[in-house]
Amino acid sequence: MFEFRIDGTDGVARAGTLTLPHGEVRTPAFMPVGTHAVVRGLSANDVRRTGAQIILGNAYHLHLRPGEAVIQEMGGLHRFTTWDRPMLTDSGGFQVFSLQGLRSIAEHGVEFQSHIDGTSRTLTPERAMEIQWALGADVAMAFDHVVPGQSSPAAACEGMERTLRWLDRCKRTHSDLLGRGSGAAGRQEHTGGIPGTRTAPLPPCPAAPQTLWPIVQGGIHDELRLRSLEGTLERGPWTGIAIGGLSVGEPKPVMHRILEQLEPRLPREIPRYLMGVGFPADLLEGIARGVDLFDCVAATRNGRHGTAWLPTGRVNVRGASLKGSTEPLDPSCDCETCTTYPRGYLRHLFVVEDMLGLRLISIHNIRFLVRLGEQARIHILNGTFDGWSREWLGRHYAREIEAP
């Protein structure tokens, strides 16, 4: 049910097939982000048409609205969203640690104020597991202590070590849920875990099994990263492993160095997920360093702001140069937007502020990243990844420098 097969490699770049309860994911693959159980502005069909194989939800946001109990009652995140393919939920760790000034961290967990209504809430490793269990995605992520990109060794070490201790608690709770879920008919009262942190009865098992993936932390410090990886693997075996706390403010070369340090020590036989990354170039840089899965809001966020990614560079869709153009946005793209609408119409939609424009550019940007994964996969299987990606990146960086 949770299998990963390597279909081919080129250097450390890998092409694989990840089997999850709701289907297969051919890697390398970009996962669109559906924070609120919706990829911003897009229907499940829109996302399907981009070729996306797996999407993300977020435990923090869905705990606040509509609440995991509501989604569970409705049959889980798949039925709630009508997305019937693989899904992964993040634990909310990254989100609560981003609530600067609105949260306090202790060994027990994180107390925070809802960014919606200011109510006081507690997220613990146990609660993060229970929430994700109730949501019912194929993959749940461990509850981790994320530190800012430029954190001192001491701060990064504290976060890293806490993440490992919390991983023990996540694993215990998840195993517990798995054991109860498979045996339980309906709901049971929860008796384990930290008292006072649960408000709902113990969830029954999701419609399909769920697996738990750990997250490697350690900031920008190689030694901490390696200790984190070592500690994580000791607590295994795992069906997948994530690298968190990158792309949070550190320079790109630092991220690349850390990926290079980790790569030879990562198990070959499970998928590697680089969290919160990336932009187009980040995908190829990550794949070249052995990463299989990516997620990032940049595709949809840029799309909503009218910035489209093209092989020839970024373009602001509001730009006067698009006025009256009957050309596709990206003539080499096979997405719904590029195969249907003229550029001049897309520009018009942004000028008159119609939300269709936001959607059409989001669709294109997602397809751009999904397709980059597909292209990388073909080049890996053909043994031409290295040359292709160097050339692609060379053109890309040259344009980024040229760009005004």
Next chain:
Amino acid sequence: MFEFRIDGTDGVARAGTLTLPHGEVRTPAFMPVGTHAVVRGLSANDVRRTGAQIILGNAYHLHLRPGEAVIQEMGGLHRFTTWDRPMLTDSGGFQVFSLQGLRSIAEHGVEFQSHIDGTSRTLTPERAMEIQWALGADVAMAFDHVVPGQSSPAAACEGMERTLRWLDRCKRTHSDLLGRGSGAAGRQEHTGGIPGTRTAPLPPCPAAPQTLWPIVQGGIHDELRLRSLEGTLERGPWTGIAIGGLSVGEPKPVMHRILEQLEPRLPREIPRYLMGVGFPADLLEGIARGVDLFDCVAATRNGRHGTAWLPTGRVNVRGASLKGSTEPLDPSCDCETCTTYPRGYLRHLFVVEDMLGLRLISIHNIRFLVRLGEQARIHILNGTFDGWSREWLGRHYAREIEAP
């Protein structure tokens, strides 16, 4: 090319088939409004899936942005929007007369300030024809002088008589364009019309022929309405006729009375279009009084505000009663929204303010009106329209009164 066939009648209610250059329209039919060359928030495919057969554009809005020359250069409104079925454009008359304080009316035409950038513009019958010709919809509407719903007989008479005089100018210009268009290869300089009111060269003909429909005015005064109709018919023949200046503030029974006054005097053999109407009940009330075509922004405007039309009454999709519901929004509806998403998910989309929610409810509301037209057609052909619509309206009005 511009034919209308009566397929059946029930009392004065008619079921017909309107043939236009871009396809057939089975009537009675609701036309979704695409003011800015987009049905707010919806793709052409979204609109196609509602079963809509014809949509509206607006000469005023498209003249301002992106400008009719841009659309013409791109191959016309059909290619601009990728909507390949019948289209109608309103002349902009209603819009410029709505610019209270920003426009001055003279026999020549209307001077107004753009609501976008404040620039001074002039719209005349000739310009309205040229703009619509450049847009290239199947049907262009005459440039009319619209008066508020409660206007005095004197004001309504002035608007009505001016509309007739302007109709002469519209007809002359449209004939001129048709004659030049069919003979002209490419562009010619325009020499007729009012000097100083054109800035672009004479448009070549649209990709397909275009017809012109007149608009009956006369406010809420029966005698003026009948004079308007008489004067309009004298200037014919026409391939269709519109009733304008209703649903602009007058009580519903007044609108019904005017429709009843006009109906026996309207030519049977051409379609009758009641402009800017309506809400669900207005459709059935209009059909019962011999109307064939309708348009209104209420479906999409209500949709964006989260108000969905149901056979059991209106519902605010944000309402707490929808939370957690796995039921379709309207179990009797065959639209994309109702056949795909649970109510609880639709509510969630409004709660988290994702624009997908606005789109899904707009789709449902449009389908609701399109389907009401389809149902009315079936009942007219079966000779059961009267009983069915009375029953439908009885339930509807009872609920409207009950509603909090």
